[in-house]
Amino acid sequence: MSVRVNPNIVPDLVAGIAQTQQQLNQADQQIASGRSINQPSDSPAGTAALILNHAAQGQADTLRVSVSNLQDRLQTADSALSSAVTAINQAISLGVEAGNSSLSDTDRQDIANQLTGIRQQLVSIANTSYSGTYLFAGSLVETEPFTLDPSSPAGATYNGNASTVTAEINSGDSVATNVPGDQLFLNPSGSLLGSIQQLITAIQSNSGIAAASTALGTAATVFNGQRVSYGSALTQLQSTGNLLNTEQTQLATQENNIDAADLAKATSDFSQASIAYQSLIGAESRILNLPNLLTFLE
Amino acid sequence: MSLGSSLLISVQAMLTDQAALSVTSNNIANVNTPGYTREVANLEEVSPAQFGNLEFGGGVQLADIESVRDNILQMRLNQETQSQGKLSTFTNGMNQIQTVFNEASGAGLQSLLSNFFNSFQSVASDPTNTGDRQAVVGAAKSLAAGFQQTATTLAQQQQTADQGVVQTVQQINQLTARIANLNGEIATTAGAGLNTNSFEDQRAQLITQLSGLIDVQTIAANGNTVTLTAGNGTELVVGNQSFNLQAGVNPATSFQDVYARGTDITPSIQGGTLAGDIQLRDQEIPSLQNSLDTLAYNVENAVNSQNAAGFDLNGNAGGNIFQPPSSVASAALNMTAAITDPNLIAASGDGTAGDNTNATAVADLQNQSIVNGQSPISYYADLVSTIGNDAQTASSQLTGGALLIQQLNDQINSFSGVSLNEEGANLILYQNAYTAASRVANVVDTLYQTAIAMVPAS
Numbered sequence: 238m239s240v241r242v243n244p245n246i247v248p249d250l251v252a253g254i255a256q257t258q259q260q261l262n263q264a265d266q267q268i269a270s271g272r273s274i275n276q277p278s279d280s281p282a283g284t285a286a287l288i289l290n291h292a293a294q295g296q297a298d299t300l301r302v303s304v305s306n307l308q309d310r311l312q313t314a315d316s317a318l319s320s321a322v323t324a325i326n327q328a329i330s331l332g333v334e335a336g337n338s339s340l341s342d343t344d345r346q347d348i349a350n351q352l353t354g355i356r357q358q359l360v361s362i363a364n365t366s367y368s369g370t371y372l373f374a375g376s377l378v379e380t381e382p383f384t385l386d387p388s389s390p391a392g393a394t395y396n397g398n399a400s401t402v403t404a405e406i407n408s409g410d411s412v413a414t415n416v417p418g419d420q421l422f423l424n425p426s427g428s429l430l431g432s433i434q435q436l437i438t439a440i441q442s443n444s445g446i447a448a449a450s451t452a453l454g455t456a457a458t459v460f461n462g463q464r465v466s467y468g469s470a471l472t473q474l475q476s477t478g479n480l481l482n483t484e485q486t487q488l489a490t491q492e493n494n495i496d497a498a499d500l501a502k503a504t505s506d507f508s509q510a511s512i513a514y515q516s517l518i519g520a521e522s523r524i525l526n527l528p529n530l531l532t533f534l535e
Numbered sequence: 536m537s538l539g540s541s542l543l544i545s546v547q548a549m550l551t552d553q554a555a556l557s558v559t560s561n562n563i564a565n566v567n568t569p570g571y572t573r574e575v576a577n578l579e580e581v582s583p584a585q586f587g588n589l590e591f592g593g594g595v596q597l598a599d600i601e602s603v604r605d606n607i608l609q610m611r612l613n614q615e616t617q618s619q620g621k622l623s624t625f626t627n628g629m630n631q632i633q634t635v636f637n638e639a640s641g642a643g644l645q646s647l648l649s650n651f652f653n654s655f656q657s658v659a660s661d662p663t664n665t666g667d668r669q670a671v672v673g674a675a676k677s678l679a680a681g682f683q684q685t686a687t688t689l690a691q692q693q694q695t696a697d698q699g700v701v702q703t704v705q706q707i708n709q710l711t712a713r714i715a716n717l718n719g720e721i722a723t724t725a726g727a728g729l730n731t732n733s734f735e736d737q738r739a740q741l742i743t744q745l746s747g748l749i750d751v752q753t754i755a756a757n758g759n760t761v762t763l764t765a766g767n768g769t770e771l772v773v774g775n776q777s778f779n780l781q782a783g784v785n786p787a788t789s790f791q792d793v794y795a796r797g798t799d800i801t802p803s804i805q806g807g808t809l810a811g812d813i814q815l816r817d818q819e820i821p822s823l824q825n826s827l828d829t830l831a832y833n834v835e836n837a838v839n840s841q842n843a844a845g846f847d848l849n850g851n852a853g854g855n856i857f858q859p860p861s862s863v864a865s866a867a868l869n870m871t872a873a874i875t876d877p878n879l880i881a882a883s884g885d886g887t888a889g890d891n892t893n894a895t896a897v898a899d900l901q902n903q904s905i906v907n908g909q910s911p912i913s914y915y916a917d918l919v920s921t922i923g924n925d926a927q928t929a930s931s932q933l934t935g936g937a938l939l940i941q942q943l944n945d946q947i948n949s950f951s952g953v954s955l956n957e958e959g960a961n962l963i964l965y966q967n968a969y970t971a972a973s974r975v976a977n978v979v980d981t982l983y984q985t986a987i988a989m990v991p992a993s
Binding site: 240241242243244245248249252270272274275276277278279280281282284285286287288289291292295296298299300302303306307310368369370374375376377378379398400402403404405408415496529530531533534 | 563566629630633634636637638639640643645646648649650652653656657659660661662663664883885887888889890891895898899901902912913915916917919920921922923924926927930937941944945946948949950952953954955956957958959960962963
């Protein structure tokens with residue numbers, strides 16, 4: 238006796254069509270979204286990697302914005318200090334000029350007045366603010382750091398603090414975002430404001446001008462030494478910014494490797510499933526229309 | 536041997552062929568009836584009659600009408616249907632849960648977690664910037680809302696599974712009542728010596744349906760009836776009696792447990808939709824909720840502690856960013872941002888406005904092992920990966936099971952299904968036999984006429 242075959246193959250054909258339709262849908266979803274992972278079950282490990290990748294990208298983006306904001310802030314500080322250098326050089330020249338013994342008292346007073354103006358300019362520079370906060374006040378950024386005070390030896394008093402604030406700009410990498418104002422303008426190794434005050438007094442009394450000029454030169458050297466911090470911080474920010482850009486590109490590439498759909502494969506899957514679908518439909522309609530023995534009975 | 540007995544044999548043959556044709560006709564009529572098992576008319580010789588030394592055949596008669604059924608295959612189908620019912624319900628539930636954690640499409644908690652910590656990073660780069668501080672308040676609110684929404688969706692899925700348990704219990708009770716009823720019909724019909732095939736077909740189909748809902752054992756019992764028991768051996772159907780399952784609230788969980796004749800059988804239910812819903816409700820979702828709560832609880836506490844270690848813009852010690860969670864349980868569902876005033880973010884480590892050390896410390900929490908030895912993001916990534924794995928495993932088992940069920944159905948059909956070609960052949964066979972038998976009757980009639988004509992008319 239021959240083996241009896243399943244006389245009702247319709248459920249199998251329908252299941253086959255459903256399976257092919259599912260393959261079509263899957264390929265279609267990949268092509269439409271451009272992604273191979275459309276839900277966690279598509280690739281649990283891939284999804285976990287995506288989450289870490291997205292978090293790393295988010296952090297890199299934020300750090301990149303922080304670096305850019307810090308660059309603006311430090312650039313403003315550096316420019317302010319650069320204009321201070323111009324004023325200092327002018328003061329040094331005035332000191333040299335005041336040392337000329339042929340000058341009259343009036344001439345010297347004139348120079349002393351110019352120096353007073355420069356001192357005010359320097360105090361104004363030392364009080365530079367950026368988006369509502371003072372750049373040279375240490376961490377007391379809401380307090381105006383310098384006020385003119387003729388009674389003090391330096392002619393101005395410092396109201397800030399000695400804090401250097403550092404900002405994290407990448408994992409394990411941070412940068413100093415300020416040099417406290419007293420280190421810049423009232424440095425014990427050479428006080429800029431103090432030496433200008435000393436020079437003004439020397440010129441007005443016409444004694445010790447040379448010594449005062451020398452002291453101003455020393456203070457200018459100290460000031461320049463302190464200012465270098467901004468230059469090096471800006472260089473560091475630039476290189477970290479570049480590093481973060483590279484990192485962002487790498488992370489984007491990594492994301493693409495994790496979940497980008499292989500479009501060539503998805504398209505080929507789609508056309509294969511499409512052919513299978515059409516063949517199945519064709520086969521089913523033919524099979525269902527096949528005559529059986531009863532067709533021939535009269 | 537008389538002419539009469541030949542006539543009787545041919546008439547008997549015609550009746551038998553007629554019965555066989557009726558079986559064929561019934562098979563053809565039921566060619567598309569779900570659960571129908573083809574029937575075969577079993578013919579047998581009538582015992583021979585003895586005349587002296589000679590034996591004469593007694594013709595043909597219908598021995599019985601047999602349903603061509605393979606109980607072993609049916610049993611395997613039922614077993615497979617049980618695990619398939621469970622997997623199908625579980626997979627559907629997991630697919631819905633997955634959409635809440637669909638990180639690939641950008642939905643999910645990762646971006647909210649990252650935004651929150653990164654907002655502190657921005658404050659660290661400019662501690663007095665009100666816009667950046669306001670962003671922290673917004674990010675804290677969004678993060679709390681995200682956790683709440685995720686926890687709510689999980690709780691809703693759990694409720695759906697719980698309602699599923701109640702509905703399934705009702706369906707089971709309806710089915711067991713109908714099966715018990717059929718058992719009764721079968722016993723009565725069989726007792727009267729009648730054919731029970733169609734009742735058995737209906738019963739087999741109902742048992743398969745029942746297997747999709749709960750794991751049942753089928754035990755053959757007296758009078759062609761079956762006894763059905765649940766996983767732990769509690770009887771669901773005995774003879775013509777069915778025992779209803781009851782859904783009742785378990786005070787400890789406030790979810791519906793399943794009781795059979797007073798006993799809580801919930802833990803012993805291993806198959807069918809019921810098991811799928813119970814697994815989702817009592818194992819999968821609670822485990823995910825616990826992970827989510829652990830994440831929320833640890834993030835809230837770590838952020839609050841770190842913020843408290845710093846100073847706000849007014850120079851005061853920092854307060855809470857989130858309402859402190861009372862316990863791990865429901866921490867995600869109850870997560871609420873406590874901070875509304877951006878000035879109260881404790882960015883400073885020393886009380887001065889420009890200091891950022893504490894904001895940096897909060898931002899750095901995202902990379903620190905503050906959640907069961909893992910960073911918040913990698914803990915969350917593991918959670919989503921677990922969901923993906925569970926959904927993937929269930930889904931591939933479901934696909935494999937569907938193939939197995941298809942094969943079993945093919946096997947059952949190849950054994951029990953109606954073939955129109957086969958029935959066509961039988962139709963010709965019985966039609967010819969019927970025609971032949973009627974011819975024999977005709978010939979006997981002619982012989983009678985001949986014999987009668989031999990007698991002269993009086």
